[in-house]
Amino acid sequence: MTVRLKDKYDVAIIGAGPAGMAAAAEAARFGMDVVLFDEQSEPGGQIYRSITTQKNADLELLGVEYWYGKALADALARSNVSYISNAVVWGVLPNLEIGVSVKGRGGSVRATNILLATGAIERPFPIEGWTIPGVLTAGAGQILLKTSNVVPAGRLVLAGTGPLLWLLATQYLNAGVRIEAILDTTPGENWKFAAQHFASFALSPYFFKGIALLSRVLRKVKIVRNVECIRAEGDDKIRSVAYRTRGSEVFRIETDTLLLHQGIAPNINMSKAIGCDHVWDDAQLSFRPVTNSFGETSHKGIFAAGDGAGIVGARASEVQGRLAAVSIAHQQDRLDNVRFLGFSKSYRRELKRWSGGRRFLDDLYRPSEQFRIPEDNVTICRCEEVTAAQLRQAVTLGCPGPNQAKTFIRCGMGPCQGRLCGLTVTEIIAKERNVSAQHVGYYRTRIPVKPITLEEIAAHPVTEESIKAVVRDLPPGLTGGEE
16 A cells, blocks of 8 residues: 655554554544554554454464454554555654655654554563574564464474463464473462452453463463473574473473563663653563553653553553544544543543453563573673673673663664663663662663664754754763663
């Protein structure tokens, strides 16, 4: 779908997952001029990836929850939203000017309001050997399944904790894949913290779906619980995975593929680059942008919704997108007070329904410290090949935070811009300094937040605002560094 960009829109939305699709269609419904930028070739985000091209025969394979996304994509297609696929948004200036590259061609647009629906990224899972070919994340495995119907060949082991691990196992079983084992790293003591929130989870729409999903996997796959140590072994490719449970000796399973997962975290690179305030959420062990109940951030005119504003799940993300849209419509005088209050009340009621039990899941699947804060020999920054030992040594030499770690050991300086190491770096430094993660802070992200060519940057007009955006918040001296 080819759409010519206008100079300015009422609303610009970044990300076409459940929050972005729902917000775009909702905003267009109130007569606003909306543009939706999507890095993928079709809408759906990660959770509903390739939803518009999947065949009905795949319903049983991917599940009913996945196919719900088709309704959101269809509503988007029927709307007057300008949907721009293959669009890399690499920066947002303080004046709400957006730098975007579409299929390699750079440009810029302005918007009265911007909604960040950037979704989530997988939490780092740094173990010994996680850089060996054949070791991937569960999210990568699911992307291959949804986009190309590709599944792992040969022997497969899944390891970690979190709902996605069990969902992927179910989808693989539906596809006829044999799973050698699931190495469950969920700490047993998590149950006593999660138990106090069990009632709200039991009343949520996810309870019986979760029970059905788990029971299917438990009947078909060997589950190893209380796993406290995992090591991938191999040279040019993975050959085996070694593990240890409480008080046990080291066991090994020969495997051709190891998929790792221990939860997801908000993708905050864009909101950080813009300069929005962020806070450490200890329940989810991650940073998230500070927002009000409608998703408005500390930066005037910029909203955040969905998992990019704090992990809530697909259906709650959809409702958050609609809440942000009605708030923007009200601010732009497209919605009177009575209708605004009516929509708000209805969507808040729906959000409460889909958010029920979230704290139970957060507490139950809270990753254990040894898998978040690895031993010295483990690589933490894959781009620059930095080990945990090197980071700890930098801290002893006076490195106070992630931003200074870039200067000391180039940690976080690679193409991923800290996406694969950010949380690990923060938690290692916090533990070494015996301070909170909030005190240590996160990488100071700058535009461009995605790798693009100089030609694409040059296509963006040079203005006083763009110059200020590049030079603002210069790194402090090595004696400072807390956020």
